[in-house]
Amino acid sequence: MRRKQLLSIIAAEAIMASSFSACTNNTNNQPQSNSTTVAVSVSDTASNAATTTASDNSYNLSEATKTTPEKTTIQTTTTAPFTLEDPLLVFDFxxxxxxxxxxxxxxxxxFISMKAPLxxxxxxxxxxxxxxxxxxxxxxxxxxxxSMSSEPATLVLKAVAYYSDGSASKVATxxxxxxxxxxxxxxxxxxxxxxxxxxxxxxPDGILTGKNYELCGKESEREVYIEAISPDGKTIFxxxxxxxxxxxxxxxxxxKSLKLFARKKYDEKHGKFKIDLFDTPGADGDVINKYDKLVLRNFGNDFQFAFIRDELNQNLAKKAGYTDYEGVIPVVGYIxxxxxxxxxLHESYCDDxxxxxxxxxxxxxxxxxGKETEITIEEDDEENAAAATEFNEKYSELAYSDLTDDANYQKLTExxxxxxYLNNYALNIYVNNFDWPQNNYKCYRYYAAEGEEYGEGATDGRWRFIFHDTDYSLSLYGQDITQPGYNNLELIMKEGNEHYSPLFTALMAREDTRxxxxxxxxxxxxxxxxxxxxVETLEAMNKERGKELDYYFDYLERLKATDSSIWTNVWNFNERTGYIMDFAGSRKEKMQGFLIKQFDLPDDYFLQK
Structure with missing residues (x-):
């Protein structure tokens, strides 16, 4: 890195040089500006024997390479080749x-260095x-x-300064x-x-080892430090x-998929994750830029297949104009x-x-x-358990009632x-989400404060339904039950199987809701x-993450040497992506046939639309 490039990302040259030259005169015990300076220099000169030219490998999904990343060299040295004019200060204590x-x-x-008082x-x-x-x-x-390979060399540097009075700084990462x-x-x-x-x-305690992934809830939570970094190398949070x-x-x-929690007990200055990359509009008209929780999702059932089904469905819901979807963006995880x-990266629905x-x-x-006919009761959360109990009781009362009776229907609309609800059903049925509604059923409602009147929209106190965990769809695995020709509409409306929805079936008996x-x-x-x-949405999403997909398959190839559960490859990915495209090409005609049969519609019903 040349000097003018380096100086654009560091503190002023004169300040660093001054700090270094004055360090031997500082005899105070407390932190001062005249400090021992330690710095980073970056050399890209041809004369530096440690510097080599690494070609930028060209990757594509048609070929998975097997490049092994070069190990990072980390050692101390007494001959750091930097000048006082070119310091890159990382930590200043x-x-x-x-x-x-x-x-x-x-x-x-x-050469990585740090700065602390004498x-x-x-x-x-x-x-x-x-x-x-x-x-x-x-x-x-x-x-x-x-690094000389496709993967960058990495250095996770955590440091703390202990002062002469016995106190210590906060840890810097x-x-x-x-x-x-x-x-x-x-x-x-x-x-x-x-x-x-x-x-x-x-x-034995690492949550990513052995069967510790079976741990759930608070006992499974571990304290970590998270650095979210933009593609230009700047800190997001x-x-x-x-x-x-x-x-x-x-x-x-x-x-593993990972759920991240912003809590002040871990960082007193940061009770939220500050990130605005989802472009989700807020109630105030601005993009939402703070989150209590986030999820790094491993693609669920679509792991090792097309690596995209749920996220594709979330974006389809967004494009359809629905609001209760999960915002998603592709990211890389390092541990x-x-x-x-x-x-x-997924938004995670919660009160805030x-x-x-x-x-x-x-x-x-x-x-x-939970599932539509029985929401899960979380015993360790009294208010949430009460809400789930209320939902179950009301559902049992109304879903099995005659909704062609306007009095019963009025109760349901309250x-x-x-x-x-019907929007949620329309999309889930069309993409043939087989792991729903008997599973992955997620909904919310607003409870007004004491003395507060209910408002309009989402604050009206009624339950609404979130598109969630929809990857068991779009011809996943190539199974008949996820194929475009599978009649899941009939399944959902047929008693005696776990997919049966008494509420949807009752609503379809009413002409207006049907x-x-x-x-x-x-x-x-x-x-x-x-x-x-x-296909346009799928291709745009794969283009957005396309280069990283190449490297990810390179990484998975390397994992196979030590992990027999990894079997996928680029050929399989391309084939499974093709399944989605084939589904998209066939589902409309099949779906129209299912609807005509189920609701006894005229054969030319859809020609009139």
Whole structure:
């Protein structure tokens, strides 16, 4: 990296040089601006024997390469080849709190250094663990060699300063990535998670080892540090947080889904994740930019197949004009500096997100899950359990009633938003989501505060339904039950099987609600879920993550050497993506036939639409 490039991302040259030259005269015990300076230099000169030119490998989905990333060199040195005019300060412990330079990407061999007051001692780790006086004592610059492979070299640096008065600074954390032409390699955001390996990746307690993924709830949560990094290497957010393994059957997969929790007990200054990349509109008209929870999703049932089905359906729901979908963006996950996964980052519905999205600051939203005929009762959450119990009781009362009776139907319209419910059914039925509604059923309602009147829309106190975990669809696995020719509409309306929905069946007995459903599913099949609609959305999403998909398959190829559960490859991915396209091409005609048969419609019904 040349000098003018380097100076654009660091503090002023004169300040750094001044700090270094004055350090020997500082005899005070407290942090001061005249401090011992330690810095990073990056050399890209041909004369530097440690610097080599790495070609930017060209990847495509037609060929999975087997490049093994070069190990990062980390060592101390007494001959750091930098000048006082070219420091890249990473950690500065001279203030009341550590100051961290907003740099994550390097493009050449570097010497990493830190700065602290005279009399202070810096200790650091590079394995993700929290540094202490038992950790490596900082004395000289740390060499960080650039990667020669497709994957950047990484360095997870955590440091703490112990002052002469016995006090200690807060721990400072920075994950660095080093590769020639790194801007050509990183094209989507990175989520770099670091923590003591003992709580994440090492037996017996690491939640990513053995069968510890079976742990659920609070006992499974581990404290970590998260750095969300944009493709240009700048920080989106960074903070202490909690993490749990997430999902149901997919928890057993080699690559885990992770749920992230922003809590002040982990980071007193950051009770939210500040991120606006979902472009989800809020009640105030602005894009929502803060979240209590986020999910790094491993594609669920679609892991090792097309790696996209649920996220594709979420985007189809968004394009259809529905609002109760999960915003998704592709990201890369690193754990303690090791490449871990290509993910989709999901919004996670909770009270605060719903308030930001729909308003209703005085009351509370409850989100419940389970199956349609029996929502799960969460015994450790009294208010949520009460909401789930209320839903189950009301559902049992109304779903089995005669909804052609206007009095009964009126009661139902006070219980749920019927149009929202039917919209949810239209899309789930069309994409043939087989793992629903007997599973992955998610809904919410607003409870007004004492003395507060219910409002309009989502604050009216009625239940509404969220598109959630829809990956068992769109010809997944090539099974008959997910194929475009499978009549899941008939299944949902036929008593005696787990997919049966008494409420939907009762609603279809009413002419007005049946006509609404027919109009809505016709709108979908002629627009966002038409062949063109699905394929255009699919191709745009794969283009967005396309380069990272290439590297992900390279990574999965390497995993096969030590993990027999990984079997997929680029050929399989292309074939399974083709299944989605074939589904999109055939479903409309099949669906029209199912609707004509189920509701005894004229043969030319859809020709009239």
């Amino acid at each position: 001279s203030g009341n709190e550590p100051s961290i330079t907003d740099v994550h990407f390097l493009t050449g061999d570097a 009399g202070a001692t810096i200790y650091y780790t590079t394995d993700g663990s929290t540094p202490s006086e038992e950790s490596t004592k900082y004395s000289e610059a740390i060499e960080f060699t650039t 920075r994950t660095l990535f080093n590769r020639k032409k790194i801007d050509k390699r990183i094209t989507i955001p990175i989520f770099a998670i670091s923590a003591d390996p003992a709580v994440l990746t090492e037996a 960074e903070q202490g947080a909690g993490v749990r393994v997430y999902g149901a059957a997919s928890r057993a997969a080699s690559i 303690n500096g090791e490449y871990y996964a290509l993910y989709y 997100l719903l308030k930001d999205k729909y308003g209703g600051d005085l009351g509370k939203y409850e989100v419940v899950t 219980f749920i938003d019927v149009e929202n 006509n609404y459903f027919l109009t809505e599913i016709t709108r979908l099949m002629n627009d966002v879920t038409s062949y063109t609609g699905i």
